Amino acid sequence: MEDVVNAVVLVTNFLVVPATAYGCQLALGALGVTLVYGVLRFSNFAHGEIMAFGAMVTILVTWLLQSWGVGFGPLPTALLALPAGMAVTAGLCLLMDRWVFRFYRRSKAPPVMLLVVSVGLMFVINGLIRFVIGPADRVFTDGTRFLLTVREFKALTGLSEGLAIKTTQTLSVVVAVVLVAALFWFLERTRTGKSMRAFSDNEDLALLSGVSPEKVVAVTWLIVGALAAVAGTLYGLDKSFKPFTFLSLLLPIFAAAIVGGLGNPLGAIVGGFVVAFSEVFLTYPYRKFLAYLGPEDWRPDGLVQFLSTDYKFAVSFVILVVVLLVKPTGVFSGKSS
Amino acid sequence: MSFLVGEELTGGYGGPDILQGCAIAAERGEITVVVGPNGAGKSTAMRALFGMLNLRSGTVHLDGEDITALAPQARAHKGMGFVPQTDNVFRSMTVQENLEMGAFVRDDDISETLDEVYGLFPALKDKRRQPAGELSGGQRQQVAIGRALMNRPRALMLDEPSAGVSPIVTRELFERIVDIARSGVAVLIVEQNARQALELADKGYVLVQGRNRFTGTGETLLGNPEVRKSFLGG
Amino acid sequence: MSDFPATLSARAGGMLRAPRKSALFAAMAALICLVGVAQSWSLALAILNLCLISAIMTLGVNIQWGYAGLFNAGVMGFAALGGLAGVLVSMPPVRPAWQAGGAGVVLALAAALVTIVAAVLVHRRIRQRGYRKLAVALVVVAGCFAARALFDPAVRAIEAVDPSVTGYLGGFGLPIVFSWFVGGALAAGAAWGAGKISLGLRADYLAIATLGISEIIVAFLKYEEWLSRGVKNVFGLPRPVPYEVDLQNAVWFQEWAATLGVSQVDLSSIVVKLCYAALFALVLVVLMWLSEAALRAPWGRMMRAIRDNETAAEAMGKDVTARHLQVFVLGSAVIGIAGAMLATLDGQFTPTTYHPLRFTFLIWVMVIVGGSGNNWGAVLGGFVVWYFWVEAEPMGLWLMDFITSPLAPDNPVRSHLMESAAHMRLVVMGLVLLLVLRFAPRGLIPEERR
Ligand SMILES: Nc1ncnc2c1ncn2[C@@H]1O[C@H](COP(=O)(O)OP(=O)(O)OP(=O)(O)O)[C@@H](O)[C@H]1O
Ligand SMILES: [Mg+2]
Numbered sequence A: 001m002e003d004v005v006n007a008v009v010l011v012t013n014f015l016v017v018p019a020t021a022y023g024c025q026l027a028l029g030a031l032g033v034t035l036v037y038g039v040l041r042f043s044n045f046a047h048g049e050i051m052a053f054g055a056m057v058t059i060l061v062t063w064l065l066q067s068w069g070v071g072f073g074p075l076p077t078a079l080l081a082l083p084a085g086m087a088v089t090a091g092l093c094l095l096m097d098r099w100v101f102r103f104y105r106r107s108k109a110p111p112v113m114l115l116v117v118s119v120g121l122m123f124v125i126n127g128l129i130r131f132v133i134g135p136a137d138r139v140f141t142d143g144t145r146f147l148l149t150v151r152e153f154k155a156l157t158g159l160s161e162g163l164a165i166k167t168t169q170t171l172s173v174v175v176a177v178v179l180v181a182a183l184f185w186f187l188e189r190t191r192t193g194k195s196m197r198a199f200s201d202n203e204d205l206a207l208l209s210g211v212s213p214e215k216v217v218a219v220t221w222l223i224v225g226a227l228a229a230v231a232g233t234l235y236g237l238d239k240s241f242k243p244f245t246f247l248s249l250l251l252p253i254f255a256a257a258i259v260g261g262l263g264n265p266l267g268a269i270v271g272g273f274v275v276a277f278s279e280v281f282l283t284y285p286y287r288k289f290l291a292y293l294g295p296e297d298w299r300p301d302g303l304v305q306f307l308s309t310d311y312k313f314a315v316s317f318v319i320l321v322v323v324l325l326v327k328p329t330g331v332f333s334g335k336s337s
Numbered sequence B: 001m002s003f004l005v006g007e008e009l010t011g012g013y014g015g016p017d018i019l020q021g022c023a024i025a026a027e028r029g030e031i032t033v034v035v036g037p038n039g040a041g042k043s044t045a046m047r048a049l050f051g052m053l054n055l056r057s058g059t060v061h062l063d064g065e066d067i068t069a070l071a072p073q074a075r076a077h078k079g080m081g082f083v084p085q086t087d088n089v090f091r092s093m094t095v096q097e098n099l100e101m102g103a104f105v106r107d108d109d110i111s112e113t114l115d116e117v118y119g120l121f122p123a124l125k126d127k128r129r130q131p132a133g134e135l136s137g138g139q140r141q142q143v144a145i146g147r148a149l150m151n152r153p154r155a156l157m158l159d160e161p162s163a164g165v166s167p168i169v170t171r172e173l174f175e176r177i178v179d180i181a182r183s184g185v186a187v188l189i190v191e192q193n194a195r196q197a198l199e200l201a202d203k204g205y206v207l208v209q210g211r212n213r214f215t216g217t218g219e220t221l222l223g224n225p226e227v228r229k230s231f232l233g234g
Numbered sequence C: 001m002s003d004f005p006a007t008l009s010a011r012a013g014g015m016l017r018a019p020r021k022s023a024l025f026a027a028m029a030a031l032i033c034l035v036g037v038a039q040s041w042s043l044a045l046a047i048l049n050l051c052l053i054s055a056i057m058t059l060g061v062n063i064q065w066g067y068a069g070l071f072n073a074g075v076m077g078f079a080a081l082g083g084l085a086g087v088l089v090s091m092p093p094v095r096p097a098w099q100a101g102g103a104g105v106v107l108a109l110a111a112a113l114v115t116i117v118a119a120v121l122v123h124r125r126i127r128q129r130g131y132r133k134l135a136v137a138l139v140v141v142a143g144c145f146a147a148r149a150l151f152d153p154a155v156r157a158i159e160a161v162d163p164s165v166t167g168y169l170g171g172f173g174l175p176i177v178f179s180w181f182v183g184g185a186l187a188a189g190a191a192w193g194a195g196k197i198s199l200g201l202r203a204d205y206l207a208i209a210t211l212g213i214s215e216i217i218v219a220f221l222k223y224e225e226w227l228s229r230g231v232k233n234v235f236g237l238p239r240p241v242p243y244e245v246d247l248q249n250a251v252w253f254q255e256w257a258a259t260l261g262v263s264q265v266d267l268s269s270i271v272v273k274l275c276y277a278a279l280f281a282l283v284l285v286v287l288m289w290l291s292e293a294a295l296r297a298p299w300g301r302m303m304r305a306i307r308d309n310e311t312a313a314e315a316m317g318k319d320v321t322a323r324h325l326q327v328f329v330l331g332s333a334v335i336g337i338a339g340a341m342l343a344t345l346d347g348q349f350t351p352t353t354y355h356p357l358r359f360t361f362l363i364w365v366m367v368i369v370g371g372s373g374n375n376w377g378a379v380l381g382g383f384v385v386w387y388f389w390v391e392a393e394p395m396g397l398w399l400m401d402f403i404t405s406p407l408a409p410d411n412p413v414r415s416h417l418m419e420s421a422a423h424m425r426l427v428v429m430g431l432v433l434l435l436v437l438r439f440a441p442r443g444l445i446p447e448e449r450r
Helices: A002-040 A047-067 A078-106 A111-133 A150-157 A167-189 A191-201 A203-208 A213-238 A245-259 A265-282 A287-293 A309-326 B042-049 B072-077 B095-102 B111-120 B122-126 B137-149 B167-182 B194-200 B218-223 B225-231 C005-013 C018-038 C041-068 C075-090 C095-125 C131-160 C178-198 C203-223 C244-249 C251-260 C264-296 C298-308 C310-315 C320-346 C357-370 C375-403 C412-439
Strands: A146-148 B004-012 B017-026 B031-035 B055-062 B080-083 B155-159 B186-190 B203-208 B211-216
Touching: A002 A047, A002 A150, A002 A167, A002 A191, A002 A213, A002 A245, A002 A265, A002 A287, A047 A078, A047 A111, A047 A213, A047 A245, A078 A111, A078 A213, A078 C412, A111 C203, A111 C357, A111 C412, A146 A167, A167 A191, A167 A213, A167 A265, A191 A203, A191 A213, A191 B095, A203 A213, A203 B072, A213 A245, A245 A265, A245 A309, A245 C203, A265 A309, A309 C178, A309 C203, B004 B042, B017 B031, B017 B042, B017 B055, B017 B186, B017 B203, B031 B042, B031 B167, B031 B194, B042 B055, B042 B155, B042 B186, B072 B080, B080 B137, B095 B111, B095 B137, B111 B122, B111 B137, B122 B137, B137 B155, B137 B167, B167 B186, B167 B194, B194 B218, B203 B218, B211 B218, B218 B225, C018 C041, C018 C375, C041 C075, C041 C264, C041 C298, C041 C320, C041 C357, C041 C375, C075 C178, C075 C203, C075 C320, C075 C357, C095 C131, C178 C203, C178 C320, C244 C251, C244 C264, C251 C264, C264 C298, C264 C320, C264 C375, C298 C310, C298 C320, C310 C320, C357 C375, C357 C412, C375 C412
Parallel strands: B017 B211, B031 B186, B031 B203, B080 B155, B155 B186
Antiparallel strands: B004 B017, B004 B055, B203 B211
8 A cells, every 4th residue: 555655656756746847837838829829820939939038037137136135035036036037028029029020910921921030030039048148057046945855755754755846846836827817817807808819819800899909919929928938937947047948848839839729828728738747757767656556576677668758859749740630720629720 | 971981992802903993872870782793892892991901092981081091990989880791700709708899999888788789689698608609690690790789880881691590580680780770870781682681771782893883772773674683583 | 821922022023134143143152262262272162062052951941932832940850861861871781780689670660560550450440439549549559569679679789789889770881972862762751741740731830840850850860879879979971072081192192282282181172072062063953953944844833823822723623732742842852862961071970960040040041041932042042141151150259359349358248248259140140031031032032933
């Protein structure tokens, strides 16, 4: 019996907890992609870099705060800096729209043109980030590292397996829940939010109902920028900040958005968790887990790992392919026919 | 001058001109009907009146004011309502939200108008919380018209409101439209059911290849042998 | 989708006057000569060779984007497959590795194949819904386990064979020039898969699918050591041209250098690079000729018709998805060829060098700058952009040095700027892409109206 409990704790510690935190981060990223798609009708390849940009601004402000001796007690100082990161990133998005996207929107360019343009922006932002903060790996967490350490857990339960919960993981979940709740309240309950949904549902009809496209687009970019900054910061806090990783995050983020149906915010959240859990569960070696469940003194020969962690991006890709083959509009039927 | 007037409307979708100088006018409290063969440019003319087409030339006036250069959302502010032929509801939004979107440009209390619309289309009241995309064709058409009414328009344009609606519902729909017109709205309808629509019409236009072919009261058009032969099936 | 921007403007522009084309190419030649005079001829030829390869890659992307409006975000992966072909074709087979695990790997591949066939058969046979998906899933999972059971020990055995030198299966020991065809074929195969899945859906899906495929290809090449040594890299791919040392040891060469009055080392390096340049130019000319012929043929006219108005083309009974798949596979094959040529020129295969900035993105800048839809433009774009990409580094450093010269040498701002100057290349290239798209969407040599 104790073996079974140990096995469950093992899975919780190495799979469920990290996958939940990662799922929150992906969901926030996918929300940004899906909102842009719903309102502006193109796949924004610059989204990963927008996230990186937000994280970078947060890091810079964090350093500034730290140099002033400002801290946030047990929580990371970055949390104090986050609003600044969100604001600056939202500003960046507005500028991008004003200087780049608006022209193509007004000239009614096909979506693929906007996509190419977003690729151009992606590299400009990537270059700027590396110019400002450099390509190196940055760890910027401070405060208490763990909410629950392995030692505490073992002392508490007397089990041989430990369970640790990092502050950053908890933070990812809490911040994501708060933001998503706020976003849905905005979309469902406010006039502007409804006009955004209406615009995304049927642009022509929204126009002739009196919705101003420029306003909807601006609000969308503001939200997307803020969400991206949060997603990037949470990811950076949980892992570490490295400009390159955000380019590779693009694939799981798009996979998450497509699984849920591009343009569908609820779908993006579900998609984020689907991708995160599949990625973590399929690349975990189950050797120890099976050893707990199997007979006494028995261990499997190999690692019992479906896929090496090197291929974690392959998981998102396979999910993407399956969805495209089986139900291209996504599980929650987005607007992607 | 009539209340809503489009004159010398010329333009299309970037290719050849679909509209070739057609003129349409609608009077408050009256029903004006536009009929014509498929592809004549009826829907295009509606879009032109609402500013959703790049006109090469021609003008649109509302209540004597030149609104040719106004964007669609500005026309909504001026009190125009439009029910397009297709995609005329927000499918993912509930019936109630669709109606609220119709009142988007209003800042005052909309509950009274909401009651009026539900009074006009009682079936919608029970389906308030249902996404409009899940409704039947007739109910969807009611939502679309209701959405346009929520703005308390002074001029209402309906593009084939009877499309996909059973004959019984159509008759009921037309009765409602007559009520709306009698309340002082300038109603402009494009109709496939030419005979039925012209019977209601105070004025009618027959549009062919982007040009006015016949104009007159509903009765004269119905009585015109040429119109009967070509457009009303004898 | 009737408003593909390049065409609209091409219509307004009409025929391009030939002199402009010649003048631009002449200017390009002059720029390369300038490097020869100012820096060194060996460097100029090195740039020329990479320009030629870039031009071929650009030609491939232009076939996809310019002819058909398809966005390929996975150029990197297709180029890497070309590089893999270089290893598989040219390196000698590692017999001990084959003995240790060759059979296992082959069997594992066979098992994977059987699984796929079985899954397809099951899918066809079972009619009940739900039940069918379950059965297919079961077959696939079982097949995966079987294949892994065969594969894992074989891989371990192969990678244990003299890991510091080989540890992989090696290649077929054929002349490396064959790898250019094989690379094209590999890339075409991958493109077929990606296209089959994502074409016919929204345009964006192809971009996302190719992005994914290219990431996975590169990950595969990095981590599958039994195949191409992964990050341990494969060095010393056999060359299609003579080695410098051999030249320097040949008597006729020594005499030739003496009569020219240049050092043997310099001359040998130049001769080798010229040989490469001749080979690459030959490929470019052949591909160029084929592309131009295709563009002029009814096929090209049909592709443009589809690109300019998909709905109308579909209404006329054209199978748009099938044509798109065709053009996508063709373009990717050309990219694969260029990838194999690049590995040939480098003489090594290093999976970590496949970076999306260097491959996918830069190639895109080349196409857009050159003029999408025009093969000559694509080639010129390949030359121009590669040239400035290489030369931007010294220029950028020089510029930063100049800008920061009022600051003290040890000023932190100055040293940060100097350090980061290299990253400005990315910003500049991104800006070039955005500015050209916005203000000169037709590029240097606009698409001709035919
Ligand atoms: N969005 C569009 N882009 C290009 N051409 C269009 C578009 N919409 C309509 N057309 C063309 O304009 C012409 C007139 O179309 P319109 O919809 O105005 O006709 P209609 O009189 O409303 O016909 P119906 O009775 O079928 O509704 C047709 O030839 C049609 O093909
Ligand atoms: Mg119509």
